[in-house]
Every structure is written in structure tokens, then in C-alpha cells.
Amino acid sequence: MTDQAFSEKRKYPRINKHFLLSYFDLNDPLVRHNASQLKNIGLGGLCLVTAKAFSAGTRMGIELKTPFLTEFVHLKGTVLESKEKIKNIIYETRIQFDELELPAQAVLTKLIEHFGHEKGIEHNE
Numbered sequence: 001m002t003d004q005a006f007s008e009k010r011k012y013p014r015i016n017k018h019f020l021l022s023y024f025d026l027n028d029p030l031v032r033h034n035a036s037q038l039k040n041i042g043l044g045g046l047c048l049v050t051a052k053a054f055s056a057g058t059r060m061g062i063e064l065k066t067p068f069l070t071e072f073v074h075l076k077g078t079v080l081e082s083k084e085k086i087k088n089i090i091y092e093t094r095i096q097f098d099e100l101e102l103p104a105q106a107v108l109t110k111l112i113e114h115f116g117h118e119k120g121i122e123h124n125e
Contacts, residue, residue, distance in 0.1 A: 014042035020065035045096040053082040
């Protein structure tokens with residue numbers, strides 16, 4: 001499925017911005033990974049570049065650093081797909097968020113409102 005097809009299926013718009021984040025398998029939370037690139041993020045989920053493939057259905061934790069808070073925003077979600085981009089090196093991993101807690105939802109909403117006017121927002125229109 002193409003990126004445009006995913007964009008058209010999305011319930012929420014996403015912004016293409018780079019933020020610091022770490023991610024981990026909720027079954028092994030002590031092993032943390034830093035993302036080299038966050039491709040996009042919205043209220044429904046995110047797409048990031050990872051150094052390993054994750055199986056669809058893997059439960060993930062994400063700690064996102066934004067310009068609006070000094071502490072990390074904690075998110076949880078499920079891997080929808082981990083697509084190999086460079087063999088055995090780089091994977092594009094799509095994660096759908098669980099129901100967001102109010103603080104996380106508020107921060108993501110503020111990010112989308114703040115950065116949504118810039119080039120790079122993907123709407124579902």
C-alpha cells in the first residue's frame with residue numbers, strides 16, 4: 001500500500017516533524033531504542049525509522065520529547081507494519097496508538113495545531 005493510500009485511510013491528520021523519541025517493546029521495557037527519524041505523527045499513530053523489524057501486533061511504548069514540555073510524553077501502541085527499507089539495516093515502522101490519555105492527547109493536539117500550518121501535514125480529506 002502506498003503512503004498516499006495510508007494517508008487517505010487515516011482518521012487523523014499527521015504532521016511531518018522530527019522530534020526526539022525512544023521506543024521499546026512493552027514485553028522487554030528495559031531494552032530501549034532511539035529513533036533515528038520520526039517520519040510523521042498524529043493523534044492516531046506514528047511512523048518512524050527503526051534499526052530492526054517488529055512483528056505486526058507487537059505492543060510498543062514510546063517516549064516522545066516535544067518543544068512544549070521538559071519531560072517526555074508517554075504513549076503506547078501496536079505495530080501495524082515494519083517495512084524493510086535497507087536490507088537488515090533500516091525499517092519503516094507504523095504504530096497505531098492505543099486510546100490516548102488526556103495529557104498525551106493534549107500535547108499531540110497542540111503539536112498538530114502548531115506545526116500543521118507548515119508544509120508537510122497529511123490530511124484525510
